[in-house]
Amino acid sequence: MTRSASSPPHPPHGAGQEQFLTILSREEALARFQSALFPRPIPSEERSLSEALGAALADDIAAIIDVPPFDRSNVDGFAVRSADIAAASQAVPTQLRLTGETIHCGTAPARTIEAGLATVIATGGPLPRGADAVVMVEHTQPAGDGAIEVRRSAAPGQLVSYAGSDIARGEMLLRAGTVLGSREIGMLAACGIASMNVARKPRVAVLSTGDELVQPGEALRPAAVYDTNGAIVSAAIAENGGEPVFHGAFADDEARLEKAMRAALAAADMLILSGGTSKGAGDVSHRIIARLGEPGIIAHGVALKPGKPLCLAVCDGKPVIILPGFPTSAMFTFHDMIVPVLRRMAGLPPRTETLVKARVPLRIPSERGRAEFVMVSLVEAESGLIAYPTGKGSGAITSFAQADGFLRIDALADHLPAGTQADVTLFSPHLRVPDLVIIGSHCTGLDLVLEPLARAGLTTRTLAVGSLGGLAAAKRGESDLAPIHLLDEASGTYNTHYLTDGLELVPGWRRMQGIVFRRGDARFEGKSIEDAVAAALADPACLMVNRNQGAGTRILIDRLLAGARPDGYWNQPRSHNAVAAAVAQKRADWGVTIAPVAHAAGLGFIPLAEEHYDFALVSVRKDRPAVQAFLRALQSAESRAALEKAGFRPA
Amino acid sequence: MTRSASSPPHPPHGAGQEQFLTILSREEALARFQSALFPRPIPSEERSLSEALGAALADDIAAIIDVPPFDRSNVDGFAVRSADIAAASQAVPTQLRLTGETIHCGTAPARTIEAGLATVIATGGPLPRGADAVVMVEHTQPAGDGAIEVRRSAAPGQLVSYAGSDIARGEMLLRAGTVLGSREIGMLAACGIASMNVARKPRVAVLSTGDELVQPGEALRPAAVYDTNGAIVSAAIAENGGEPVFHGAFADDEARLEKAMRAALAAADMLILSGGTSKGAGDVSHRIIARLGEPGIIAHGVALKPGKPLCLAVCDGKPVIILPGFPTSAMFTFHDMIVPVLRRMAGLPPRTETLVKARVPLRIPSERGRAEFVMVSLVEAESGLIAYPTGKGSGAITSFAQADGFLRIDALADHLPAGTQADVTLFSPHLRVPDLVIIGSHCTGLDLVLEPLARAGLTTRTLAVGSLGGLAAAKRGESDLAPIHLLDEASGTYNTHYLTDGLELVPGWRRMQGIVFRRGDARFEGKSIEDAVAAALADPACLMVNRNQGAGTRILIDRLLAGARPDGYWNQPRSHNAVAAAVAQKRADWGVTIAPVAHAAGLGFIPLAEEHYDFALVSVRKDRPAVQAFLRALQSAESRAALEKAGFRPA
Incomplete structure (x- = not known):
């Protein structure tokens, strides 16, 4: 809120306030924002395998070796020629002479298995030249003088994993955009790949604005509130593949705020402002954004509840966003409108959402003309899931934090009747039904x-x-x-x-x-x-x-x-x-x-x-x-x- | 595998090898392991709010303030006494005199609203003494000389969020064990809580064993393979709330391995060995574990496929585990048997699993006497999901890495018939049905x-x-x-x-x-x-x-x-x-x-x-x-x- 030496008799942003330019639909705002930002290259950086968990691959990766790299024995036993023991049985065993060599894991065999020979081989050992199968110890007997008796025949390839049977050299291992979990890291390790290019996390500068804000841990002076959005937005950025850089809370001083915004944006890939619950605070930020770079503000005012005062801008190619001040509005619009952009900049696939059906126990009024999203808590009744609106008012952090998910009321409806079976989008993939x-x-x-x-x-x-x-x-x-x-x-x-x-x-x-x-x-x-x-x-x-x-x-x-x-x-x-x-x-x-x-x-x-x-x-x-x-x-x-x-x- | 100067004529771990002591059922092994480890205190450490994402709370946290901390205006407008404007209408507006004060965000009001007065108030501003409602600017007109006309009546409490209506001081905010996501961090920030005790991540030492192992990035010598388990186990530990400390791969030299295991265990909360595809390698590790501390080996050999050679031990209160050598066996047993213990030590709730029904297109043979888990890939047909076994042999990393989940074949069955509708446990909560x-x-x-x-x-x-x-x-x-x-x-x-x-x-x-x-x-x-x-x-x-x-x-x-x-x-x-x-x-x-x-x-x-x-x-x-x-x-x-x-x- 701007201040003047003598307080005006009217709210400074009352009749004369800067109005929203044009209210866009949610879909239109998102489409314009995305088309101003994409396509764009995703910056990448080299990452070692041990640091790669959770990163998104920047390039396709093909297998550079066969896995296993050689024909490998799956058991402790004897490498043989299957043709030699084709007639072996419990009653009439076949005798084979041992080469005298023992093939350990990690040592290359030196001796060829010629007709009538066998070699001791350990699990994981490479099959020697001439052998085409492995016989388990259990199906043999020592026959003295460096020989064994084999009591079963073996099919060619028995107990052998052939070179490349797991991963073949040249095969596409992982595509660009794959998020590396432990299983993907295992595939890279198996191919000996120790480092790879991954998408660099977008650095997102976060500034809170508002004279009333105090950082957690500081004393709360009268009329002040704790800065909730700074922490929650930073954490949500980290959860969605970004690297948050929190710059603290700024009072509504246009010159100081502009300086801070310019410095933050210069060192980041994206700038998010939040706070400023009063319209005045927003006006200051908007005026500054209009000077930060082209094309500037893309959408100011979105037909979305919560979230109407959302402002989306692109300044010299970087997204700049003003979130609504109230925490639930800020977080809902962040997840609905900003996360898709952030994840795309981070090289991540779109977030997958889980929908469940739930009954609305009470009539929920809604404002016509805006898509309205209602945060709900779910409980289980005999008849199925029940969705309770968690709303304690638009300013409540708990409306968002204690909800299991949200449902949508169409822009054309003025309420959702009691008893409606609604689609609820869950905030986390698993719905935990409480015990009590x-x-x-x-x-x-x-x-x-x-x-x-x-x-x-x-x-x-x-x-x-x-x-x-x-x-x-x-x-x-x-x-x-x-x-x-x-x-x-x-x-x-x-x-x-x-x-x-x-x-x-x-x-x-x-x-x-x-x-x-x-x-x-x-x-x-x-x-x-x-x-x-x-x-x-x-x-x-x-x-x-x-x-x-x-x-x-x-x-x-x-x-x-x-x-x-x-x-x-x-x-x-x-x-x-x-x-x-x-x-x-x-x-x-x-x-x-x-x-x-x-x-x-x-x-x-x-x-x-x-x-x-x-x-x-x-x-x-x-x-x-x-x-x-x-x-x-x-x-x-x-x-x-x-x-x-x-x-x-x-x- | 132990070595002697002259290679023995037989596999060193053939007829004379150390046998599994007693094969336990999966459930029995897990129960014994857990009862040897729990209950135990969960070590905690102080963490700042900005570093707390993903951590598990060590203590219950109650709200230390009311949120909002005062009766707050939800809009830009005028703070009034509702009784004063009970009769106000478009036709017959009520005139109120302004106090001359403007209540900004963050500034405490000085003037009392007495009968017939109103004060300019910004969104987020604290309601002044005497006022009990807020009127929107849109429903007023300037009336000159420091006065306004109000053209609508207001219910008591209109456009006001009362102190504590979001979070009440003293109310339980978050329970111990809660994993802090952005929403929980928002609640803590709203209460001004800047640091808290969280469960310290268990440090898990990881050693690979086997003469054949080469670390990714190094040249692959003949007969050697890349150490897959070191990387995949470390990543899976991180995914499940632990802090992996990878010590590299060790050859089967008993003295050196013992020294490394003792040093690793002393500096960690848990020790996991993996690799050693040959039985000999396992034997060396077992002998060492028997000397590391009481009670020692809890289970050696579990009626589980893949995973039979799994060894579970507790040495002086710390879990010590030898995973099977083949990657799929190692990872499956890690997830099935070790993750529950690791998550509990990390103060995390059990992992939630997602089950889907899928038809098995082919007969899957199974070994009677062991619970068998079969890794499957899912595809969608007209008739529903189809579960294809991904098995390329027990040594294959891709069997695990490319699977969507697994199904279980009972220990008493010797196969799963083609056409069976099986329960498939997914590895990740969302099943992504491929486009092609x-x-x-x-x-x-x-x-x-x-x-x-x-x-x-x-x-x-x-x-x-x-x-x-x-x-x-x-x-x-x-x-x-x-x-x-x-x-x-x-x-x-x-x-x-x-x-x-x-x-x-x-x-x-x-x-x-x-x-x-x-x-x-x-x-x-x-x-x-x-x-x-x-x-x-x-x-x-x-x-x-x-x-x-x-x-x-x-x-x-x-x-x-x-x-x-x-x-x-x-x-x-x-x-x-x-x-x-x-x-x-x-x-x-x-x-x-x-x-x-x-x-x-x-x-x-x-x-x-x-x-x-x-x-x-x-x-x-x-x-x-x-x-x-x-x-x-x-x-x-x-x-x-x-x-x-x-x-x-x-x-």
Whole structure:
């Protein structure tokens, strides 16, 4: 975002912002980008065999020798002339005289096998002149005086691997573009090839942009966030055959950024900018790219969700890309639009994708006019795979990181109906079906109970969809357990009223709810609940933070307020953590959260009432080993101690 | 192999060799090996985030901050109190005064949003105190004098991502054992985690043993072979989470080998020996292992094919393994028996395997009493996948390297019937179905014709099963083309007589066959065919090399010999290359091969008659794009020139 000495009354990129030039379809943008870049030579470099694993061959390689290089014995035995022993049998053995030579591995035979002769030969030894077969030791007997008796006939070529029978000299061994795995390295070694030309990894410069970015490991100042894209883009470059060179994060200072971009691009084959969640940051980068070289920007704005603000450019033959700022958008567009180009520059074949069919359990709305890609987590139900959207908002890193894959909603559709059987493209080739599926409300206490399962190698998928969403999934048979904390207002009891046929209640633990405030705030410090609420309501400058409609805690808050609607009432975040963060960061002065969260945030806490965090268990899945392991873990002394230590009270 | 000053009259490891102690089943051997090694601590080391790609986490990691760390605006717009604009509409906008502040990314807001106020906020900016929603610029109008008109109402929380809504502080981020890909690295970066403990890669010392071994890149002396296992085992260790340390190849000198093994093991977590195709070499290694530490050898001899001579030991807590000498046996046992142990030591989850169903086109014989694993290549027919055994003998590196996977024949069965639907375990998760399938006789000229297809990105699978095998596969619809060179003796014509309904002949090229001999051999140099054969038959010391029954060249040889059976007649290798190698290496003095092979081996050549190498095309597959591309390539001037240059004559 550009800055001026006096802040303008309007967002600097509001009405007057630089608009996207022309929004291209995903396919059109990719086609234009590729045609501006290819064909191009793939730079290569010599690599030794021991360093070649994972590299892509730059040239075709033909076999330069026969493998084996000579007619080789496959066993320890005797080299013979098959015609000599054509009549040999157990009853009437044939006697052969030994030449006196022993053919070891690695020593060339000196003696010719003439009629009636045989030579001792080791596995791997070269067949001597005159011999055409090998007889196993087991089918012979010593006959004294340097002779043996052979008790079986042998077909010509028996137990012999002929020269070139494995690999023939001149045959095409490996084609250019082959990625060298251990098996390919074995073929090269067998032919004695110690070095080869491989495609040089494209060097990809990565710059993050944005005043708000702090590198991992540094202290997080107020209003700043950690630079996620720098690390994730660098890693994804390495995963796709590139060599990332991360230059750090740059503030939106046009002169400094231009200098950094020019230096980075000069030393690299590709430049990727990311970050700049605000449109302003993007504008600075675009202006610079327009000066970096011809032809410049190819596509700015792609009808793709997530990923619309993607910018693709080619500057003096090198690709220059601005990824969208939010991590999921950045990574999705990187994989969808940049990886094909990167792999081609790296001499690698296109990435192979695995598709599975999965049912969408809920209606997924979509924006008409853009191809929309929805990240999904997969769970297995009786009816097959179920695809849960992992979206926690466009800015969420977990939307991408915790997804198994994605599905596509056509640009012409405005939603995907519940029950749709969709094609899901997996992020990794193997779908690992988890041993235990927990869908519902999340609690950090749950991680403690799952700890022994994880140690025992059992995998768990936990999807946080809230108590009611979890109950619905359990009823549909999509999960083993639904963690819930639902207060029945009429009876004042938790959870039991919400169970239906096929579900049974497994007691979990109690979470103490109470008022959270900043230490030293005289309106709350040392007060009772009643006095604290009274003090808050009496002070017009005192700001509360509420919870969302439907949350158990919200019911408690409404009771406390008894009809009052103080400032901040409409600030309604959806989690205990968000309430604590608002108070800690002075966006609010008080709210209601649970004790462990208040303590972790270093805040004061006035206890009020316990919330029951229990589990609705799908009865028909009770006997599954992972469910039984969970139930054992829940009741174990170890889990109970861990829960208590973390501030929960096991039921 | 041990050596003594005077060679013994018998194979040194014949009747008196050290026998396998007890042959264990594969499952029993693996169970004993694992129980001698596990449980054991996994050594860990600190790794920076930028170096962590591919590493396995040593510890559970919980989120140390909320992500986002504050309530964040998702767009460029205005931070407002939703209650203030509850009645706003296009017709009746609500006017709000601006605070005069602009909240950029990275700067903490100073002003509170009181009733009737709004603040300019950038995407990613922190929501100011008092605000509970964000309004997009598009839904506002400047109203002069530091005010705006809002033309839509906003729900509480609109366009806001609450603190912790992506990742909540305290939540389990990643479990120990997770392999860090780019997505996991993104989650760690988002939480500001710059370094973490990861499992240290186990160091695996690799020694090759055998007098016959030469390292790739060195000159191949007579009777020697290149050390394939050293490179392939090292690469496979790296592919499975280990750090290979290759020590080179050692001759079978017990004292020197012991010294090397002790030094290698002391500096490593695991020791793998391979090579030693002869039983003698193995014996030396076994004797040494018995002295390296307790408990010593766990299993020596496993009822597994390939892989019987596998030896598993544990010496002072470290695994010590002797792999079978032949590359396919070594690699198969490595993957089947060693990888599970290596991955566990590396803190990695078990490798996931992909199974596919495929039909076996031919009867596969098997040895009763051993679980047998057969390497197969897969091709696609109308009826589904077909699994062709790739076996070129137990010593072949290509059996393993060119296979797509393997199938298992039970220890109790003595064969797998033709037509069996077998489970094939794939070596890599994706099965790439080739664009073009060629099954039949192989010729290096074929590689030249396929060159433009490879450049165009078309993949070809070529299986060398001989002309008759290729015709059978074509008739079963398993291939697109069958390369054949079959002489009809009666008519003296090639190939046409062998075609049946559904197949059509595509002319290929001619290969000049002739007599091959060592340059300077007066019996052949400068002679006509007739004189050369006469000279060979006249000299009792002159040794021929024949070809296998069924080869087109064999018919030619038998005609030349006109009933004579000179010494060497029963030496019947199956390829042109093997004939040239036998003559070059003086195991024979003459034979019949094709001109390009004779020239590549630096041998003399007397031309005799052309062989027709043509293609039987499966008519119903003629229109497939890859088949059309092949036919174009075959007729192209480029291919014809390349064939001629290599010594073939295009038809």
